[in-house]
Amino acid sequence: MAELPETARQKLKQAVAGAHPDADLLAAFAENSLSARERGPLVEHLAACASCREVVALAAPPDFPTRVSPAPERTVAQWAMLRWGTAAAILIVMVGVVWLGRTTKTTAPKPAAEVARALPEAANEPTPAEKLKEEPPGAAAAADTSHPGAAQNKVEPARPRAGKKEVEADRVEAVHPQAGLKKDEEVANAPAAADSAPAAGKARPMSELPSLARTTPSSPAAALDRMEPKSLGTANEQGQASMPAPAAPAAMQAGAAAKTPAIARWSTSENGALLRSVDGGRTWQEVWVAAGLVFRAVSAVGTEVWAGGNAGALYHSADGGGIWTRVTPAAGGAALTGDVVRVDFADAQRGSLTSSTGQTWLTTDGGRTWALR
């Protein structure tokens, strides 16, 4: 680093600033929420005022994340498969590039039939990951499709992998209309995205995608269906079969490449945004859920994510942040009041939340029913 001349150093020290800005402006500056008109004079003051510089430095927001959901431990076998999968990463990238070239020609969502036809082609691709098709699927966080809403916020949230062709097709049709992405495009886009964003997964042939049949709602209505005992139970069983521990087998993670780890971490920002990291917390991306929400707490177990915030907002995603469902705890005439300030889920079924009004709600069935403690 070049040296600063001593005379310049003295001149900087001797600078005389104007009136001190109030705490509101200093806080807004630290949060980068000042208008350009106000920021200029404030920076001018800070350049000359050592005490205000110290105040903003002391008051700077803490580094992200403010709260982190604990990541499940990986097993030894999974670490071994991860190493093996890493070795196959280059081959997967090449396959993905070829796949991208073949699928970027089209722009409109393909009908499900076309998507289904595409699957056998992908299945013929000789990839090491195919050997692990019989293995339990890995964590959904390493999925390589993009949620449209999140994509608008520069996020490609991990979506659960779909194994069944028809389920994949259904999910394509259920994609947010603004996404304009087809399933094959989503997969195809993943490799390119993976090079630039840690959140993106790498493209893999459809046949490699683990089975997620009947576990992921393909529409908001279907999302609500999972609240029913029968479907939820079925989903859970299948979920456990098709969506095992967040730590994915190495091959699946190889498909996601070394750049896209299988485990997502969740947090909230001080501004109430919901944040997710798929690279072990190195970078964080904002996950869009709905307009006007201010999140205060988040808890995640694998792909089951619960986020709570102001005005009783409680949202659940079963697919690692792709599709969200609003949940309103209620029991015996009582309903959730206040802000959700704490959410804790020990597993996919058992959890609790605390509100700012002192209420504590418990669930033992994954949020289908709640009890006020």
Next chain:
Amino acid sequence: MEGGFQPARERRGGGTPARSRLALDAALDGLCAELFERSGGRRWGLSAQDFSGILAEVADKYLPAGKGPPGKGPEEARELLVALRVEELALARACARGNDGAWEVFLTRYRERLYDAARAIAKDDAMARELADSVYGELYGAESRGEPRASKLNSYMGRGSLEGWLRTVLAQAWVDRYRRQRRLVSLEEKDEAGVQFAAPEAEASVAADPRLEAATAEALRALPAEGRFVLASYFLDGRTLAQIGRLLGVHESSVSRKVEKITSGLRKSIRAGMVRRGMSRRQAEEALEADVRDLAVDVRKSLAQESAAAPFPQGKAGAAGSAKGKAGVRHGGAS
């Protein structure tokens, strides 16, 4: 006036100030009502009229009165108001009024965060607790007979997050109270005495060439404020690249490049300024090199102390600087 702004003269404590510009624009009434609904202030006992008064207070404080082309005022006001943290503003103001429900929410949300922030600032548990408790006292406020509760939360305007504002208040209290032993003039005392909180002048080991001084002053004046802020933060305050990056909202590698670019550009400007003042290039270069070598290594050492992060060097330089600060003008530009 339900849903609208109150005329300035009806505001508490108002004498005969000019009417708020916002009171003139009924088009903002709808916005006020919408913001009030969004704020949820009703549950804290705030009325729409109360909240309109709060919004008028914010607008009057931050909008340049009487400036700008006609008709632009309401647009600026709309822009300002829409960006406010209305929910937190309503909560803070309700707390300031003594609403128990609001306090319950405030304590649930912010009590632990306030103590965490105090610990991060004071880096000592006991001092952190003392700092946080003192600020809490100011937030809660004291009631006087016939007077509204004097809570510091009344000064929260919703420009930034309430948590960020609380951290800033803590930091100001820390800088103000707990560093007096460093012979600094407090921010409050500065306002009362009309004294500017200026940096003390460091003792120079060798008198600088007046052409070097003039060229340096000229080069610094030409630097954008952000450049001077980066230089001051890095070279004077000893902030890390990551800390500066966090304040500017950029990555530390960007800050590193910025510091390098600004410093080398500054040296070129100073050199060019000295040449314009009659020195040869070689003389200018030698003067600059000598100036760098005269850099007191002890200044760097004092700046390198992370916990102190002293903006000013200790000893005679500090005392001399304090004297200069007291004699300084209240308002002025960078020299």
